Amino acid sequence: MERLYPLSRRRLLAGAGGLALSMSNFAARADDATPLRLGVLTDMSSLYADITGPGSVVAAKMALEDFLASPHQIKRPIEVVSGDHMNKADLGANIAREWIDRNNVDVVIDVPNSAVALAVRNVVQQSNKALLVSGASSSDLTGKACSPNLVHWSYDTYALSSGTARAVIAEGGKTWFTLTADYAFGHAMEKEVRTVVEKLGGTVVGGVRAPINTQDFSSFLLQAQASKAQIIGLINAGGDTINSIKQSVEFGIQRGGQKVVATVLYLSDVHSLGLNVAQGLQFTESFYWDLNDGTRAWAKRFAPRNNGRYPTAMQAGVYGATLHYLKAIDQLGASGDGKAVVEEMKKLPTDDPLFGKGSIRADGRKLHNMYLFEVKKPDESKYPWDYYKLVKTIPPAEAWRPLEEGGCDFLKS
Incomplete structure (x- = not known):
């Protein structure tokens, strides 16, 4: 069942929209436990909307659905919320800060536009949450601007x-x-x-x-x-x-x-x-939908949910990163310490139908x-x-x- 994530006037004006996904197989009600919230911060309205945008939100929701369909120990509700940073670094940082400070978002995902990602990286590290970058490409994210709270998934410069x-x-x-x-x-x-x-x-x-x-x-x-x-x-x-x-x-x-x-x-x-x-x-x-049987099967599930448009590498990266994050949370048993979660992500071998088997290096670089x-x-x-x-x-x-x-x-x- 889907439900709308409550929006304040400030968040609405900032371009942050929310969409929550809760699954019926959870025994606990949302008010009985703090939800695990996944925030997809992306470009919903400008030049990167086709390559990330709504498709990135679809990819994160598919990762959640596939995780919940597999054996797992997490009993908390899990929600996907989304926001539009409009390619403005200050806006992206403000949305991330409000998500973390007021709405208990545990991880920020996607973040196309390297300037925005670098600004959000500072907010996430200061708050000790996790940042999964799929949309931004600057290699500085695992270089001079690296962070123990960050994983860089799809590609880089x-x-x-x-x-x-x-x-x-x-x-x-x-x-x-x-x-x-x-x-x-x-x-x-x-x-x-x-x-x-x-x-x-x-x-x-x-x-x-x-x-x-x-x-x-x-x-x-x-x-x-x-x-x-x-x-x-x-x-x-x-x-x-x-x-x-x-x-x-x-x-x-x-x-x-x-x-x-x-x-x-x-x-x-x-x-x-x-x-x-x-x-x-x-x-x-790093990804093409018609590369092998696994990528084809996933793309044919994705396209009908994305107005018939097939997935880009960044949208595929959102899926892979989100799925691996959830596996790490399941293994660790907690989500509050972002640095600890990223460390767990680095310990676990990566394996999904889009990027195959791989690993996450010590600097946060996903290798495939x-x-x-x-x-x-x-x-x-x-x-x-x-x-x-x-x-x-x-x-x-x-x-x-x-x-x-x-x-x-x-x-x-």
Whole structure:
């Protein structure tokens, strides 16, 4: 049975919505025990809403349902609540603080937009709760901004930039111009891309930064075109990626011999672009719905609950992280000490139908395979959402930044 989570006027104005899920197999009533509350803090209304948003809430609820369908010891009610941070770091931090201080939320989940995730990370650590990041990608979250209260699940800027840049340079793309989203994620990814390109003998000849949620990329693309670089690396995401790719085609950049590379690309982006525009794009990703029997079965349960839209890697990450968190709570027997819960998550091997078997490293980095995909040509797609072909599987040892290179402070103590 679903019930609405009570909203104060302040929370409503802040963009925080709530949806509680309580299951009939609990013997205790909600007023007999404090519920275990899972807070999905995401982008419900802006450029990341398709790749996270309502689909992330669906994924968290599916993880709860699958956990409750398995043998477990938790007898408390468990609820999923959701909030819209609107890509504003201060708003995200305020919602997280109110959830924790007033509404007994034990864990904050998803948090797309690295600037928001970094702000929420401070709130969660100060309150000793848990933060499960699926939507944000900055590798600083397990580097200089690491936290003993944080797990970083789906991907990060190191894995994305390393996989894509290596593949492009191997094909002869030695000179690069970067078009970067001007906030924490873009800055981190730009640095990672430059490092990989230069390490492999390439050169970044120039770059430009664009504000988040830019609609007109013409001036930025003209600078990229004028650079004569072989590769124009798009270091942006969501609606920004869609707009910059569409406009690069309109400017005839690809026809002129330059190659546009998306360092971050999601299933929903390809769906919006269409295969005629997106075909041939190569990118690194942690999940694809049509990868194996387990991913297919889960995606076909997910899509009807998400308006027919198939899952992105971030939504899959919400499912995997939430399920593993619940397993750790069940093993530990308590949820109040967020640091202790994250420690338990690191002790337990990870295993779910979307990412397979894996582990969580001491710095909070979730370790699993990454994949190099290529977008299919229209005549290669045989059924709805059949968009990718697998080019290469990248094992964890190659995909993720080595632990000793991250600079995670709490490990030193």
